[in-house]
Amino acid sequence: MARIEDYGLIGDLQTAALVGNDGSIDWACFPRFDSAACFAALIGTSDHGRWIVAPRGDSWQTDRRYRPSSLVLETDWETDGGAVRVTDFMPPRGKAPDIVRIVEGLRGEVEMSSELVIRFDYGTTIPWVRRIDDSRIAVAGPDALCFRTPVENRGENMRTIGEFTVRQGERVPFVLTWYPSNERPPPAVDAEDALQDTMDYWDEWSDKCVYKGHWQEEVHQSLVVLKALTYAPTGGMVAAPTTSLPEKIGGERNWDYRYCWLRDATLTLLAFLNAGYLEEAGAWRTWLLRAAAGDPAAIQIMYGVAGERRLSEFTLDHLPGYEGSKPVRVGNAAAEQFQLDVFGEVMDAMHQGRVHELEVSKEAWALQRRLLGFLEHAWKEPDEGIWEVRGPRRHFTHSKVMAWVAFDRGVQAVERFGRAGPVERWREVRAKIHREICEKGFDVELNSFTQSYGSKRLDASLLIIPLVGFLPADDARMVGTVAAIERELFRDGFVYRYSHDEEVRGVDGLPPGEGAFLPCTFWFADNLALQGRVDEAEEIFQRLLDLRSDLGLLAEEWDPSTGRQLGNFPQAFTHVALVNTAFNLDRQADIAPMQQRAPEEQPAAY
Secondary structure, three states: OOOOOEEEEOOOOOOOOEEEEEOEEEEEEEOOOOOOOOEEEHHHOHHOEEEEEEOOOOOOOEEEEEEOOOOOEEHHHHHOOOOEEEEEOOOOOOOOOOEEEEEEEEEEEEEEEEEEEEEEHHHHHHOOEEOOOOOEEEEEEEEEEEEOOOOOEEEOOOHHHHHHEEEEOOOOEEEEEEEEEOOOOOOOOOOHHHHHHHHHHHHHHHHOOOOOOOOOOHHHHHHHHHOOEOOOOOOOOOOOEEEEEOOOOOOOOEEEOOOEEEEHHHHHHHHHHHHHHHHHHHHHHHHHHOOOOOOOOEEEEOOOOOOOOOOOEEEOOOOOOOHOOOOOOOOOOOHHHHOOOHHHHHHHHHHHHHHHHOOOOHHHHHHHHHHHHHHHHOOOEOOOOOOOOOOOOOEEEHHHHHHHHHHHHHHHHHHHHHHOOOOOOOOHHHHHHHHHHHHOOEEEEEEEOOEEEEOOOHHHHHHHOOOOOOOOOOHHHHHHHHHHHHHEEEOOOOOOOOOOOOOOOHHHOOOOOOEEEEHHHHHHHHHHOOOOOOOHHHHHHHHHHHHHOOOOOOOOOEOOOEEEEEEOOOHHHHHHHHHHHHHHHHHHHHHHHHHOOOHOOOOOOO
């Protein structure tokens, strides 16, 4: 099986697919990110669905890339007989999702094969396949796929096989289109026109980016990934396009990330704002107003891409999991958790919208006032925290800091932007939270803030304290915290979320063991830069950039012992952190030290 980082992402702003460096599409869900997979070989076997287009035999070498600032993937194959290029993409669409593959002869002639294995509902359902005119139609239950190509295909062992030869200058198209099985097949897609339309879309979108710093290629590529994880019809943003890619090979920390976390989405929004993408920010705010409508006490930490609340978690026991990592999960029980920090992230996102002069919304301010009204009492409660522990609720320090952020941004909305609200009361609550955190969340013996009140455990989420303006980076308590994290959680050049000892089972309810957490490592670099250790920060940042796949993609975690990426892929949280750290390092080097600027003048940097 391919390594996680050996996959490339293609997508159409409503769903996505992963293409291996062997030419096999091993993951695709139709018609949405969170729909049941049609190709599930990524977490199963080829019998659970895939589509491979590649030279016949095994004597070949490959090289691949995205066309600049796009998700159009080009893979070049060198064989004994010649060279061929396969261009894979999904045109941004209105209704029907298409996967388009164009095989182009570059030199000599190459014998190629296409093997299409359609298995709906995560590999459980073999469709009825028949030929209608120039198409092969596969139908099962509510799903149908229309497969069109000039290549002659045959059915064999419940698979659709095509063999053909490509010569220099020839271009052979393949188009696979999903549609509801109760409808007629959609009109044929011209592959060449679709390619031009797709490139025009990505060129136009990328030209809007205002980032002109030292890491343009890296930042632009990450922004394209973040855009690809946006569900265009609603403005929702998914955390990743996959489920159950493990945080430890063979382990059970396997989660479904194909949903809209308020935390991840707000951080993505902030990266877009910093890069000049106001349209995405406005669409997300509208999505939030719909998703969070009703009682603030019932706000969830995640929703479906259209704002669905019920994300019941279950396991797919028929799938063996990625490299035997079970269980394979669909849905996410964390949707039912209480996590205080999301209130702060939502309030900070709204604040940054005001800073960047996003269009005023009375409805958005009304929502923020309701959230703060609920939080005036709720901040005192324990919660499951940013890491979504499945152990007992605790008074997590990070959660309390983000509750402080919520009230701080509410106060600023009144003081700086003229919004109406009970600002005196909010100031009092803000001050009370600040005092409590400094008294209960800081351990004098450790000279560090701790994971939760009364705990001796460290937690890398504490690195956000100066990034949100709670304390300056050079405050003695924060200097001590960074030193403690560097001493205990910074290993092999990367930061781990918390210590994975046997005690961790009592905290998060799961066996210990996972990779280094990449977003936290970016936050560590931010902290070093804010403390004046800019050279060290840039060294860590470059180390993180070097982990990117050949296509510039990052998962959630890294295993230094095996040199492999871990977790769902590609991960929005990681790419957001990359973008924000690039902005932060540019500011440190080219503008002015962040610690000399007022917190309200700093874009969120976490």
